[in-house]
Amino acid sequence: MKKKGYVRAFKAAFPYTIPVLTGYLFIGFAFGVMFQEKGYNFLWAIFMSVVVYAGSGQYLAVNFFVPGIRFVDVIFMTFMVNVRHIFYGLSLLERFGRAGKKRAYMIFSLTDETYSLLCTTKIPEGVAEDKFLFAIALLDHLYWIAGSAIGAIAGAVIPFNAQGIDFAMTALFIVIFTEQWLAGGKRIPAVIGVVSAVLFRILCGSDNFVLPSMICIMICLVSSRKYIEKNSEKGEDTYAA
Amino acid sequence: MPLSTGKSLLIIAVVSVVTFLTRVIPFLLFPKGKEIPPLIKYLGAVLPPAVIGMLVIYCLKSVNLFVYPHAAPELIAAAVVVILHIWKRNNLLSIGVGTVLYMFLIQQVFI
Known part of the structure; x- marks a missing residue:
């Protein structure tokens, strides 16, 4: 069995x-x-x-x-x-x-x-x-x-x-991203991820932007916790896994 | 081979251990059975969409908007993937068409 x-x-x-x-x-x-x-x-x-x-x-x-x-x-x-x-x-x-x-x-x-x-x-x-x-x-x-x-x-x-x-790998991440976006929840974290990465890609160049992006993402997610959780209670943006 | 077998194996071992270390750290900090703090639970739930957004940009990190072809193949193919996916909601179709289109664009159109 x-x-x-x-x-x-x-x-x-x-x-x-x-x-x-x-x-x-x-x-x-x-x-x-x-x-x-x-x-x-x-x-x-x-x-x-x-x-x-x-x-x-x-x-x-x-x-x-x-x-x-x-x-x-x-x-x-x-x-x-x-x-x-x-x-x-x-x-x-x-x-x-x-x-x-x-x-x-x-x-x-x-x-x-x-x-x-x-x-x-x-x-x-x-x-x-x-x-x-x-x-x-x-x-x-x-x-x-x-x-x-x-x-x-x-x-x-x-x-x-x-x-x-x-490009298959890029397309895979784009599809997963789109799927999550359409599902309705977690849009704020998704935006935080994209904006942080674009910002530090521009500021730090293509070889050194991942660590600052991740730190920025963590800071943004922690500091907007109340807001994200409040929105999830209203049912506008659920974050429960 | 530029290095001896022993040294080559040692390099691979070090790369393996360091790579595993980056992946295992959260599991060492919050071992099985230990209560996971609410903040970490929250981060665990909201990190995936943020990380996936970051990974999309990570995949596109080498494009240059200021040099020909101004990221046109990437932007066109990415847009087609998104539109096709909203329309059909079929993972393989979106990824397959997007990849073939991208290959055609960089091999035949934007040379």
């Missing part, structure tokens, strides 16, 4: 992960190509995608494989490029608390895309929550591993001009 629950969960989760499948295959592919050009074959690419599993983090990490690299730089730069992840777990404390033995893996695999799917996808009826969330996380991870392996094996040989296919 237990096994059947997983089969059902993976079947139910798969359609929700198709956009990530498209995006990860190609972003992972690009990572595999870059790593292979550095002199690391597909086994290295697979290994790194299994144990690290971070898009921008692994792109950045390719630059670490040079003589004379200092570990303090590796630690600091990796931390900075992933710093937004610090805030993701806050939305999943209770859900992951119910994940049992899978909890550690759920935390490990919390990428931007998986976080967005976990927070916004309704659990289908007849499927266990923990198994459904685990299925999303594991499928996404497998797409990422497969993409980087194919990239490292195929090298720069792409059967068609795939330039721009990584």
Whole structure:
């Protein structure tokens, strides 16, 4: 019976992960190509995608494989490029608390895309929550591993001009954003997120705006808590998860 | 390979641990079974829409409004995704059409 629950969960989760499948295959592919050009074959690419599993983090990490690299730089730069992840777990404390033995893996695999799917996808009826969330996380991870392996094996040989296919990831976030907007609730936090990011993208440039944006978002959300909660009571803007 | 196998493995291990650390911090601060403060519960509920808004901008961070093609492919494709999604409410359709359109725009139109 237990096994059947997983089969059902993976079947139910798969359609929700198709956009990530498209995006990860190609972003992972690009990572595999870059790593292979550095002199690391597909086994290295697979290994790194299994144990690290971070898009921008692994792109950045390719630059670490040079003589004379200092570990303090590796630690600091990796931390900075992933710093937004610090805030993701806050939305999943209770859900992951119910994940049992899978909890550690759920935390490990919390990428931007998986976080967005976990927070916004309704659990289908007849499927266990923990198994459904685990299925999303594991499928996404497998797409990422497969993409980087194919990239490292195929090298720069792409059967068609795939330039721009990584827009699938952008489109996924736009769709999730639109869906949340149409649902009616949480519009104030959504606006806070977009405005903060645009503001600090302009002020700090494309490489250094994520941390100040996240801090600004936290300050705005905390300071407007009364207002947001009051609006949710009136039913204009619900924030309950 | 520019580095030895040992050093390469060590770099991957460090990147893995630091990445995991950024993801695990909230779970260390608020361990299972411990009462979650109301402010954190509130933040957990309102953060996803804010973060997703931030991630849309993060994906578009490299566009430059002041240099040709003035972010036109991104803006056109993003607008089509939004309009198509409001109209049909079909995730795969919106993402598929938007991506193919974007690829066509940057490969054929705005060269």
